[in-house]
Amino acid sequence: xxxxxxxxxxxxxxxxxxxxxxxxxxxxxxxxxxxxxxxxxxxxxxxxxxxxxxxxxxxxxxxxxxxxxxxxxxxxxxxxxxxxxxxxxxxxxxxxxxxxxxxxxxxxxxxxxxxxxxxxxxxxxxxxxxxxxxxxxxxxxxxxxxxxxxxxxxxxxxxxxxxxxxxxxxxxxxxxxxxxxxxxxxxxxxxxxxxxxxxxxxxxxxxxxxxxxxxxxxxxxxxxxxxxxxxxxxxxxxxxxxxxxxxxxxxxxxxxxxxxxxxxxxxxxxxxxxxxxxxxxxxxxxxxxxxxxxxxxxxxxxxxxxxxxxxxxxxxxxxxxxxxxxxxxxxxxxxxxxxxxxxxxxxxxxxxxxxxxxxxxxxxxxxxxxxxxxxxxxxxxxxxxxxxxxxxxxxxxxxxxxxxxxxxxxxxxxxxxxxxxxxxxxxxxxxxxxxxxxxxxxxxxxxxxxxxxxxxxxxxxxxxxxxxxxxxxxxxxxxxxxxxxxxxxxxxxxxxxxxxxxxxxxxxxxxxxxxxxxxx
Numbered sequence: 001x002x003x004x005x006x007x008x009x010x011x012x013x014x015x016x017x018x019x020x021x022x023x024x025x026x027x028x029x030x031x032x033x034x035x036x037x038x039x040x041x042x043x044x045x046x047x048x049x050x051x052x053x054x055x056x057x058x059x060x061x062x063x064x065x066x067x068x069x070x071x072x073x074x075x076x077x078x079x080x081x082x083x084x085x086x087x088x089x090x091x092x093x094x095x096x097x098x099x100x101x102x103x104x105x106x107x108x109x110x111x112x113x114x115x116x117x118x119x120x121x122x123x124x125x126x127x128x129x130x131x132x133x134x135x136x137x138x139x140x141x142x143x144x145x146x147x148x149x150x151x152x153x154x155x156x157x158x159x160x161x162x163x164x165x166x167x168x169x170x171x172x173x174x175x176x177x178x179x180x181x182x183x184x185x186x187x188x189x190x191x192x193x194x195x196x197x198x199x200x201x202x203x204x205x206x207x208x209x210x211x212x213x214x215x216x217x218x219x220x221x222x223x224x225x226x227x228x229x230x231x232x233x234x235x236x237x238x239x240x241x242x243x244x245x246x247x248x249x250x251x252x253x254x255x256x257x258x259x260x261x262x263x264x265x266x267x268x269x270x271x272x273x274x275x276x277x278x279x280x281x282x283x284x285x286x287x288x289x290x291x292x293x294x295x296x297x298x299x300x301x302x303x304x305x306x307x308x309x310x311x312x313x314x315x316x317x318x319x320x321x322x323x324x325x326x327x328x329x330x331x332x333x334x335x336x337x338x339x340x341x342x343x344x345x346x347x348x349x350x351x352x353x354x355x356x357x358x359x360x361x362x363x364x365x366x367x368x369x370x371x372x373x374x375x376x377x378x379x380x381x382x383x384x385x386x387x388x389x390x391x392x393x394x395x396x397x398x399x400x401x402x403x404x405x406x407x408x409x410x411x412x413x414x415x416x417x418x419x420x421x422x423x424x425x426x427x428x429x430x431x432x433x434x435x436x437x438x439x440x441x442x443x444x445x446x447x448x449x450x451x452x453x454x455x456x457x458x459x460x461x462x463x464x465x466x467x468x469x470x471x472x473x474x475x476x477x478x479x480x481x482x483x484x485x486x487x488x489x490x491x492x493x494x495x496x497x498x499x500x501x502x503x504x505x506x507x508x509x510x511x512x513x514x515x516x517x518x519x520x
Contacts, residue, residue, distance in 0.1 A: 007346040011122045014353070015109065015129070016102055022133040023101045026375035027090055029382045030461055030490045031403045033422055034093070034138050035410025036061065040075055041082025056234045059426040061409045063397060063417040064453075070426040071235050071242050076180035077140035094376035097138045100146055105132065107149030108324045111156050115301075115332030119349040124281070124330045126356040131278045131323035133371065134271035134316070135256075144184035145320060147174060151188045152325075155195045156300075165218045172225035179230045183243050187321075189230065190307075192223040198299050251429030252402065252436075256317035263316060270367040274360065275312060275319050282309065282326045285333035293333075301329040385459070385491035386411040392485075392504055394457050394495060401469055402436070403461040404491065419453070440472035456501070458482065458494040477515050484510045 029035055039061075044052045054060045056075055059068040072078075084092050105125075112121040135141070151171060157163035171192065178185040196219040233239035247257075255263070260276075263269045282305055289297055304325045312322030338345050361368050386407070388394075396416045400408055405421020412418075420427065420436055439445040449455075458476060460469070476482050476494055483501070485508040486493040495501040 004342045007342055008118045010346070011118055011349060011353075012106075012109065015122060015125050016105070018126075018357070019105050019129050019132065020098055020102055021374050022129065022371055023136045024094065024098045024374045024376060025136050025371070026373075026377060026379040027094065027138065027382075028379050028490075029090075029410070030385075030407045032137055033406045034081065035408075036406035036421060036423075037074070037078040037081045037140065038085050039082075039409050039413060040072065040078030041080070044075060044079055045082065059423070061405070061413055061418055061421055062427070064419055065427055065431065066417070068426060068428065070423070071238060073183045073233075073235075073239060073242055073246075074140040074181060075234070076177065077143060077182060080181075081138070089377070091377040093138055097142060098376075100142050101132075104142075104146040104149045104324065107146075107153045108327050111153055112328040112331035114156070114160065114162075115298075115328050116335040117338055119338060119345055120334050120336070121327070121331045122349055123352055123356065124327055124334070126353055126360070127281050127330075128278050128323040128327050130274035130360055131271065131319050131326075134275070134319040140182040141184065141317075141320075143178070143181040144187060145324060147178045147181075148184075148187050148191070148321070149324065150174065151191045152328075155191060156328075159195065159199075168218055168222045171222055172229050175226040176229045176232050179233045179239065183246065184321075185230060186243050189223070189226055192219065192226055194300060194303050195219060196223055201299065246425055249429055250424045251427065251432035252424040254424065257315050259314050260312075260316060269316065270364050271316065271319055273363060275316075275322065277360075278323060278326055279309060279312070282330050285330045289333045296335075298329075298332055301332050305329045381488055382407075382490055383411070384488055385486060385493060388486050389457075389459065389493060392508070394493070394504065395500065396457060397453050397455050398457050398459050399453070399455045400459045401461055401464050403464050404459065407461075408459060437468050440468040443475065446472075446475075456496050456498075458492075460492050460494075461490060462487065462492040463490065477512055484515070486510075487514070 027034060040055050043055045043060075046052075051060075056072045057069065059065050059070045062068075081093060084096050088095070109121055109125060112124060115121075151174070154163065154167050154171060158165055158168060171188070175185065175188055178188055196216070199216050199219055230240050231237060235242065250257075260272050263272060286302070286305065308318070308322045308325040311318035340348075390411070397419070398408065398412075398416055399419050402420055402422055405418045405423075408416070408418050409421060420431075424432065435445075435449065439449045460473065462473065464470075473492070477484060481497055482494045483497055483505045484492060484494050485504060487510060495504055497505060
């Protein structure tokens, strides 16, 4: 192996190790969607056609709106998560997620390296990795990141004549998977459309009209096929159009869907800082290109920079997408041919890498100290609350909060259903605005809903920082009709003071002094 190849391998390994450490985190199942996804896969594969149909089309897990129409756009991810979990458990899911993330990063890095050189791609990667790791929960969107990278890599490689055009026919096949894995499948069609548009413009500029026409025909056919097979999902045309309609019924404001400037006003969100740094680097790279390299402007990079920057600024859930596409764009804008010997280039790159890592760390050291605690499987103690609930045979109906719905679905369904779970689109908008939030803020509304649903237990994620949840918990601690019987770092459980729970309360009731709340 040549010394250049050894240095390249060392730099790539260094990046993969850093990224791998940051994405390999233990699972907080209490607040994760993962439990519900696993349950989706279980019900779909258990052979009950009616049950599978309900998972795909209705809000099955809630007793408040069990028949509310719901389009399950990520059912395929649930099947994959369930199969991995069934064979390898939560540790296997953690390992799978890490491998998927590393493969995605490597795809985008190879494009960045091809647009520039290993050294530049390495330096730029260090600026975007903190953005990529803003979302490390095991979610269906990880498949969208990977497939975005795979689509981009194939299209870019064919354009650069590093792969045969025959590889393009793999994209419609992948689209059949993508449309059933995650709602961001439209990104694949967008990538195809942009590459097709770029080739159409080149068709009129370059002299090789026949070869360009052939490639143009290939891309047009592939885009048509990919669009057509996007209808191969349980909801057909509705599933294809769902990405444009999903927010029409959102009655609950999620942090991940908020804009950067909105979050800056209300909380300290560490990932925003690193997003702004990466965006600043992207902006500087384009300023450099427009000032000194106007003839070398990449239409593809420019379009991707604009579109994914917009997605990042308007919803923090898109930070990772922005980071992945910013990597090859910035690297390509700072493209140059290294003239120094490979040993000198490696030394300079390594020294610069250390400085960048150290600088990004000290910007928010407390944030990174928590993030570098590598681990697989479940976080310690996340299942203790539900074990208590089942061991002591606590019965529903359960009132729970938005955050822990998927957790309760995983452990308790079908014996118990939830009041709510973390799918805003699976409930009427009015449910959140007129019921869920007001009943935590207003005692008369709580009493009204308690009479309607006859709650027997409250199972709450106690670190829910919404103002209404904190008001609700304080009120329940002081409520003579409810007794706290269990609490840990994640959850708190109350049971109603009635004959059914009399013995349980006598045995496990927690003193109010434990919560620093007294009657007043």
